Amino acid sequence: MLDREGPSLHTAGTVEGESILVVDDEAIVLDVLKVALKKAGFAVFTASRIVDAQALAHGQRFACALVDKNLPDGSGLELIKMLRARQPDCTCLVMTAYPNADSILEALKLGAVDYLEKPFPHVSIIQEKVKAAVERQRRLAALSARVAEMHALKAANEAAAAEELMLQARVDSLNFKHQRVMAMLREVALAIDTQAGDEAAMRKLAMKVATLLHELK
Numbered sequence: 001m002l003d004r005e006g007p008s009l010h011t012a013g014t015v016e017g018e019s020i021l022v023v024d025d026e027a028i029v030l031d032v033l034k035v036a037l038k039k040a041g042f043a044v045f046t047a048s049r050i051v052d053a054q055a056l057a058h059g060q061r062f063a064c065a066l067v068d069k070n071l072p073d074g075s076g077l078e079l080i081k082m083l084r085a086r087q088p089d090c091t092c093l094v095m096t097a098y099p100n101a102d103s104i105l106e107a108l109k110l111g112a113v114d115y116l117e118k119p120f121p122h123v124s125i126i127q128e129k130v131k132a133a134v135e136r137q138r139r140l141a142a143l144s145a146r147v148a149e150m151h152a153l154k155a156a157n158e159a160a161a162a163e164e165l166m167l168q169a170r171v172d173s174l175n176f177k178h179q180r181v182m183a184m185l186r187e188v189a190l191a192i193d194t195q196a197g198d199e200a201a202m203r204k205l206a207m208k209v210a211t212l213l214h215e216l217k
Contacts, residue, residue: 018063018134019043023053023079024095025072029118033066036123037130050074057083062090063134066116069096069103077103077110084111091137093129184208 020042022033030046037044045060047053050073053065065083067076080092094107097118104115113133120126187208 019045019060020130021053021056021060021062021065021067021083021090022046023050023065023071023076024048024068026068029068029095029120032120032123033126036126039123040127040131042130048072050076050079053079054082057086061087063137064130065090065092066130067092067094067112069094069098069107077107077112080107080112081110089137089141091133093133184211 018041020037022030022037022044023046024030024033025048027048030048034044034046042063045056045062047056048071050071053067062083065080067079067083069076071079076094080094083090083092092112094104094112094115095118096103096115099115099117107115113136114129116126116129
């Protein structure tokens with residue numbers, strides 16, 4: 001069974017409109033969490049099986065998922081793994097009636113950020129845990145965006161620096177050619193003054209002029 005119910009009219013804090021996925025095979029658990037999270041301002045989607053949760057995840061982005069560790073059609077931990085792979089911005093909490101260090105550690109390794117022990121404490125604790133998880137993921141997403149922006153700026157600066165080096169190399173090459181051409185022009189001017197009327201000298205000057213023209217291309 002899955003539920004695609006949208007957000008309630010009552011919203012609170014910075015979580016307004018965020019979508020939450022709750023996956024549990026107990027109807028009472030789904031009802032309790034749906035009411036509690038809608039009061040906190042979330043849009044709540046529920047499913048009782050992994051296959052239904054996967055169907056929801058195909059068409060809906062979730063800020064947070066609360067997943068029971070043991071589900072009728074498989075392990076909730078595998079669902080968390082899938083959700084984290086498909087929606088990296090979805091933060092996950094695992095729910096279990098039988099918490100132990102090994103299962104909690106496994107859940108954390110697969111991407112869960114916290115766990116809820118059944119029977120649940122007061123609903124306000126659940127609301128605060130979910131709000132904290134969503135806000136934490138928001139901060140991480142903002143930080144990731146900032147890091148990506150900084151990397152892009154760094155790449156742009158490096159590209160600009162490389163272009164500047166290329167331009168400087170071009171300027172240096174032109175300066176070298178200019179100095180070479182000026183030196184040859186001075187030789188031609190001197191030869192014209194001193195060897196006017198010497199046919200062989202004039203041919204040499206013509207060759208030098210041709211060389212100058214080539215240098216200026």
